[in-house]
Amino acid sequence: MSGDEQIIMQAEExxxxxxxxxxxxxxxxxxxRGFAEAQAGEAQRRAHLxxxxxxxxxxxxxxxxxxxxxxxxxxxxxxxxVGEALEISKQGAQQRYGTA
Numbered sequence: 154m155s156g157d158e159q160i161i162m163q164a165e166e167x168x169x170x171x172x173x174x175x176x177x178x179x180x181x182x183x184x185x186r187g188f189a190e191a192q193a194g195e196a197q198r199r200a201h202l203x204x205x206x207x208x209x210x211x212x213x214x215x216x217x218x219x220x221x222x223x224x225x226x227x228x229x230x231x232x233x234x235v236g237e238a239l240e241i242s243k244q245g246a247q248q249r250y251g252t253a
Contacts, residue, residue: 181207181210182207184206184210185207189203189206222250225238232251
């Protein structure tokens, strides 16, 4: 198993574990806080690292949403269903994530 495959498997397992522990926002906050605390002892440096971590999570989540939309479309979900789940219009989902 390659290193990337191992990371993906571990991330999927972490996702399953975190799903039972609360909302995604709480988990994301805990991840950024834990990352920052592991990297720095001084409060301002921790706060700065937490901000950087939160920004990285948002950018990563945006990329992941695109992948999940593609997986949903591959599984047969309509653009209407995708748009509804993302709280945007069918047309908005098509324009943002694919073609009609």
